[in-house]
Amino acid sequence: MPRRIKARTPEYRLLITPSVSERTRKPTTLFVLETAQSFAAFRYDLTVEERLDQHSVFFRILGLKTPALNLPSAGRAQFVREFENLNGTYEVTVVGLDGGASMCTVTISPEKVEVLRPPAGSSLRVATRSTHWTHD
Numbered sequence: 653m654p655r656r657i658k659a660r661t662p663e664y665r666l667l668i669t670p671s672v673s674e675r676t677r678k679p680t681t682l683f684v685l686e687t688a689q690s691f692a693a694f695r696y697d698l699t700v701e702e703r704l705d706q707h708s709v710f711f712r713i714l715g716l717k718t719p720a721l722n723l724p725s726a727g728r729a730q731f732v733r734e735f736e737n738l739n740g741t742y743e744v745t746v747v748g749l750d751g752g753a754s755m756c757t758v759t760i761s762p763e764k765v766e767v768l769r770p771p772a773g774s775s776l777r778v779a780t781r782s783t784h785w786t787h788d
Contacts, residue, residue, distance in 0.1 A: 661688060661774070662688045662774055662775055662776060662777040663687065663688055663689075663748055663775045663776070664685060664686065664687060664688060664713070664746060664748060664754075664775065664776050664777075665685070665686050665687075665688055665728075665776070665777050665778075665779070666683065666684070666685050666744070666746060666776060666777070666778045666779070667682070667683070667684040667778075667779045667780075667782070668681065668682070668683055668744070668758055668760070668765045668778065668779075668780055669681070669682050669765055669779075669780055669781055669782060670682070670760075670761075670762055670763060670764060670765065671734060673734055673736075678736055679736070679762050680734040680735060680736050681734065681735050681736075681738040681760050681765065682732070682733075682734050683709070683711075683732070683733045683734070683735070684730065684731070684732050685698060685700065685711055685713075685730070685731045685732075685733075685746065686698065686728040686729060686730040686731070687728045687729045687730075688728070688777070689728065690726060690727060690728050691726065691727065691728070691729065692726050693726075695719055695725045695726065695727035695728070695729070695730070696716040696717065696718060696719065696729035696730075697716070697717050697718075697719055697729060697730065697731065698713055698715075698716060698729045698730060698731035699713070699714040699715050699716065699717050699731075700712065700713055700714060700731045700733075701714055702733060704735060707740060707741060707742050707743065708742060708743040708744070708745065709735070709742055709743075709744045709745070710744075710745045710747075711731070711744075711745070711746045711747070712747040713731075713746070713747065713748055713749055714749075715749065716729050738760045739760060739761060739762070740759070740760065741757060741758070741759050741760075741768065742757070742758055742759075742760055743755060743756075743757055744756050744757070744758055744778075746771075746776050748775060752773075752775060754771040754772070754773060754775050754776035755771060755772075756768075756769055756770055756771040756776070756778050757769040758778075758780070764780070765780040766780065767780060
């Protein structure tokens with residue numbers, strides 16, 4: 653009997669959506685990068701190296717760190733970043749812990765974010781609206 657091939661689930665999820673900064677009240681583009689895996693003991697923070705160049709956004713996941721508040725709570729490890737003044741087409745790259753890179757192309761405007769080219773492979777899932785940001 654042939655072996656069953658197990659479907660590979662995404663390792664990371666990325667939300668890219670227009671937002672308004674709570675601190676400055678200015679329009680921003682919100683990037684939320686999180687693990688697809690949920691943790692039972694703590695809601696860890698992702699340690700991420702980030703870089704914004706001309707029309708590219710780069711995230712390299714370096715690891716996990718315990719949250720500043722050590723109260724137990726279940727959830728995904730997460731990294732949140734807001735960028736101001738993004739407008740146009742951007743290449744977004746996420747490099748995981750294993751060194752594998754996932755890239756997608758998005759168009760960003762103050763009103764919406766559209767995925768022009770989704771990431772190849774199955775290690776990253778991208779959403780552009782909070783309503784599509786479900787926890788399955």
